[in-house]
Amino acid sequence: MRRDVFQAIADPTRREIINLIARQSLNLNAVAENFDVSRPAISKHIKILTECGLIVIKQQGRERYCEARLEKLNQVSDWVEQYSKFWTEKLDSLEVYLNNLQKQKRKHGNKK
Incomplete structure (x- = not known):
């Protein structure tokens, strides 16, 4: 085997x-x-x-x-790294989305 x-x-x-x-x-x-x-x-x-x-x-x-x-063990590191990149991209996108929500909230809050 x-x-x-x-x-x-x-x-x-x-x-x-x-x-x-x-x-x-x-x-x-x-x-x-x-x-x-x-x-x-x-x-x-x-x-x-x-x-x-x-x-x-x-x-x-x-x-x-x-x-x-x-x-x-580099094989394990390489395999994990592909998922690290995936999650980094997802979390970066989430950060941008949340920042945009905050900006919109402030923008609408100032109009009141």
């Missing part, structure tokens, strides 16, 4: 794993110690994050370390 970055961040545990590893490279046991779930469950989350390209596993001696590759 092909996974993408949106699947990776959909789960709160995976988001927290990303947060942990973004600060420093951690071995698998150190990652698992931060959660109240089983080691196999954490391993499954790490596998998904690896498949999505958000982390890489590096072998150092007998230990396996997780390292963050956060560039892929």
